Amino acid sequence: MNIARLPESVEYKILTRQLFMADSDSKTLTSKVRKILEKYNLPTPEELLKEVQTKDKWKKMFKNASNDYWENTWRQELATQSTMKYLQVQHPVVDNPHNLWKSTRPRQHEVQRAEIKARLITGTFILQSNAIKYNKSEVSATCKLCGVDDETREHLLGRCSALSQLREENFTRLRAILFDDNTLTTITQDLDMLIQMILDCTHSSLKDLVVLSKAQETDIERWPQAYCERLVTHRAKIISSN
Numbered sequence: 001m002n003i004a005r006l007p008e009s010v011e012y013k014i015l016t017r018q019l020f021m022a023d024s025d026s027k028t029l030t031s032k033v034r035k036i037l038e039k040y041n042l043p044t045p046e047e048l049l050k051e052v053q054t055k056d057k058w059k060k061m062f063k064n065a066s067n068d069y070w071e072n073t074w075r076q077e078l079a080t081q082s083t084m085k086y087l088q089v090q091h092p093v094v095d096n097p098h099n100l101w102k103s104t105r106p107r108q109h110e111v112q113r114a115e116i117k118a119r120l121i122t123g124t125f126i127l128q129s130n131a132i133k134y135n136k137s138e139v140s141a142t143c144k145l146c147g148v149d150d151e152t153r154e155h156l157l158g159r160c161s162a163l164s165q166l167r168e169e170n171f172t173r174l175r176a177i178l179f180d181d182n183t184l185t186t187i188t189q190d191l192d193m194l195i196q197m198i199l200d201c202t203h204s205s206l207k208d209l210v211v212l213s214k215a216q217e218t219d220i221e222r223w224p225q226a227y228c229e230r231l232v233t234h235r236a237k238i239i240s241s242n
């Protein structure tokens, strides 16, 4: 864009000649630029040369275009993966970390907790139900703690009878953050909603039910990080003592 602002310069003349001569599949800088502009749905190089943008305007234009591109790409990708259904793509996506990382202070213990939670949100935390994906030998999907149902994320976080006491203890904290018993009752009675609240309280599916302030979003993110860590530690203890 700097060259585009200097139409009398030699560089400008080389640039316009290259734009005119180079075919779209060549390895030249101009064809690479053309592809990038096309990818982000920006004006063509010729259009940009015709209507030269100021530095600030161009920066803003490029940032918005790349934000839109990545937001759409990630949304489409997540929509095809059921393990990602609890994860909300942030708006804007660039330079805007997910609430999980925004709410995590740079302390070793908090980062470790956040990692457990990140693996649970993305479905990469190894539970009995997905262990088979990571193991060559046959693994039973049944929960080793209660022996009743398959150990899924939903089971671990909201259903397992062997963890009910731990769950009750931790839900008092959620009650304190929400200040509202009716909302808490609605959430705890609907397993999907509860798991959504635990895994990503910024998800658009919760917006109709509960309006959270930024401070509540941070508190609700920190609360299940500690809750998930307790569950996972307790689970590991029971499994290793069996």
Ligand SMILES: [Zn+2]
Residues within 6 Å of the ligand: 143, 144, 145, 146, 147, 148, 149, 155, 159, 160, 161, 162
């Ligand atoms: Zn169980």
